[in-house]
Amino acid sequence: MGPKTPLRYKKYNKIDQSQIQLWGLTQRWSKRTRNWVIPTLSAWARILALTEPENWSPHACRAATRIFISTMKPPQAQLFLSVVLLDAIREDIQEHKKLNVQYYEALKRALYKPGAFFKGIIFPMLDQGCTLKEAAVVASILAKVKIPVLHASAALLRIAEMDYTGPNSLFIRVLVDKKFELPYKVVDALVFHFIRLSNTYKARNRGESDRLPVLWHQSLLVFVQRYGSDLTPDQKDALLDVVRATPHAQISPEIRRELVNSVVRGAPRDDVSEDFEMA
Structure with missing residues (x-):
């Protein structure tokens, strides 16, 4: 009788069993390297969720961003940026009032796919409503990195x-x-x-001037x-x-x-x- 499949796999029953076994191996890797094979898998988004990216270290997030930006097409890279990197940088800025250098380098790497960067980072930030501090950090990267016109x-x-x-x-x-x-x-x-x-x-808050x-x-x-x-x-x-x-x-x-x-x-x-x- 083979080993039992963990309960948390059951809701992902559409994922191929070999991919689940592969994920089980990646769980034993360090947080810096366990993301490297995921972009090559057909069900990469669901397997990515299994690795709990919200618990990745800044170093792991930077390494994953490098791999995903290098290997994936813009639509897939955009999804990764919007559901993984964006949440990570906003949480880090909110908690520490500045951005960890590893996240900063991850954002610079993300600009290798500028379309995915704008659609996965900047537009969601503006649509959801971001702080001026968050905008200033991301804008500082735009100011430094060359962008296609x-x-x-x-x-x-x-x-x-x-x-x-x-x-x-x-x-x-x-x-x-x-x-x-x-x-x-x-x-x-x-x-x-x-x-x-x-x-x-018009001023959004009472007491503020209506001047621009x-x-x-x-x-x-x-x-x-x-x-x-x-x-x-x-x-x-x-x-x-x-x-x-x-x-x-x-x-x-x-x-x-x-x-x-x-x-x-x-x-x-x-x-x-x-x-x-x-x-």
Whole structure:
């Protein structure tokens, strides 16, 4: 008579018996290495749950992230990031008020698949509602790591459709400050984002001012500094009206100066003409 199957296996009766036996072997491994074979299995998601990822050490989570990001397609990597890594980093920040370096390196590794990173980490954070501290940690990684412009453009389009929160404005500022050559569609969406929020923003808590927060003004300033020359005359006039209606004592004069002194979309730019003359 062979060994009995543990009770906790019964609800996973659709998993092949050989895979259950393999999982039994992996349970004897150290937490750093027991995840390595899982991405190659057909029922990897259910077997992953059996390994109790909520109890993994930071080192184990980093090692698993490296393997899953390297071996899996973007949709599967996105699932891993959203159900394992995201919960781990948010819990760690909440408990320690900072992020363990192993989790930080895991997030950097996750950006090797930028589409999965945005869909598995950033968008769920913003949809669920995250703290400014959590957003600042993840945004610091975005600021350091190179991101393909197509993925950044898609992310900006998605965030521009959201209502105002501090984390939303922070991610917009960080992505815009990377100085991508954004398509006009993205530039137009961001212009509409700033105009819409200036007309609809209301304080969420009693006692707070209905004036737009500093983070919104900062993200608008970075936007016009980087893309002022990609705006149409009508867009510049609309943003000048926004600044006039919702001013900030220190930031609004800078925004106004950038809008007034930059050329309009399609006009020759000073830096381009100078390069041509030197050539």
